[in-house]
Amino acid sequence: MAIKRGVSLYSYQHETFTGKMTLEDCIRTSVAFGARGIEVIGEQTFWGWPEVGVADEKVAEWHSLIAKYNAVPVSHDFMLDYKRYKGREMPFDEQVASVKKDIDFGARLGMSYVRALVSIAPEVLVAAAPHAEEKGIKILIEVHAPLHFDHPWIIRHAEAFEKAGSDALGFLPDMGMFLFKFPPVWKARFIRNGVPQHIADYIVKAYEDRVLSEYVILNVREMGGSGPALGMAETLRHNAAYEPKRMLDYMHRIHHVHGKFYQMDEDLVEPCIPYDEIVRVLKQGNYNGYICSEYEGNRWIEDAQEVDSVEQVRRQQAMLTQLIDGPNPTAMAA
């Protein structure tokens, strides 16, 4: 079984926010790129979720579009707003009940997975796991930068999952944690926001030299950097070039992958996230789930140019097709 391709409709957020694309446009466009897997952030795609609920007619429309375009529902990404109440965290039992409600919504949409944000406590997911098993759904916690597979918080999740012994608990790695270079679209935005060129150049070089973020921040301050320059340096606290091979220890619990990207150039290369190495590792780990495109470049360019999420997703899907269909690691080694 090969790696499958899909799109998180998060990728088209610019076009859906502004009303340029409907749900049908999003699904049709994705499938036309050969990306049949469809992932949604439930409350982005379905107005009303979770506080008000979603009418059966809207869910029926979803299923008719999925059938019309021969698409496959993959994941409902839920949020769990545990800061719903000002000044106090949502109680444990209410958090568990909320996750169960999202599992039910995922099941209504025909999803295989629900995505849990990385800040959710492992005990909450473990408590909801029996309900997920009943519904035939897996709860996947999104391992997202600045967290990574060697971080104690993620190890604590992994240990809780093994102790629970439930197959309904797993991981969803976001490829943004493998940020090998400082994205040019970030640099350009920070310069437009007022970062002096020489400081921007220094931060990019320091990132490529893998200098500890705290040193970079101090150096930028000593270079006279303030406001936006410190903001640019601070991005190094939230991003790093972790190694894709760290996923290999967890392949038995990795069931879905977020194909995060910030820019796809015309030559079909993401200049900062090493997709060739990522796909090589996933093949080595016998991964046969979906990689869903997750375009996140819009927020970095929207102040200066028109966003074209569809073209960005098209390029990433073309790149993924080449990498997935390309020679497997064994053949390369031979």
Added chain:
Amino acid sequence: MFDNKMIVEDSLKATADGFSIEARLPYYRGLGLSMIEDVGVSVDGEPVPREAVTLSLRGRTWTLDEMETEYGDRWNFGEKAVVGVKVPGGLAPGEHRIGLSERMRVSYLPFVPTAKDEKVLTLAE
């Protein structure tokens, strides 16, 4: 994200006790109303008191204090809300520089973000 799309173009209207504009959340999803901590408005550089601001969605209206304990409704992704502003004596017709800030309590963020937009809107004669 979407900061420059918070204030809806051409949305300035006179009301019985002031004016209104249409506004969106600068976010890739919606948010339950209890997590909207503040909606700040300024007119030609002058901030408006918090008590003078209301938010309306689908025909329902809340003051900002009422929204803090509204757990049953939400401001959806890309949804245009009507932000009402009480101004004694109303707003003069013509161009006004309208500022808007929205503070959101987002569960997973280690800070409480405030996003801002500013646009020159015209109040019709």
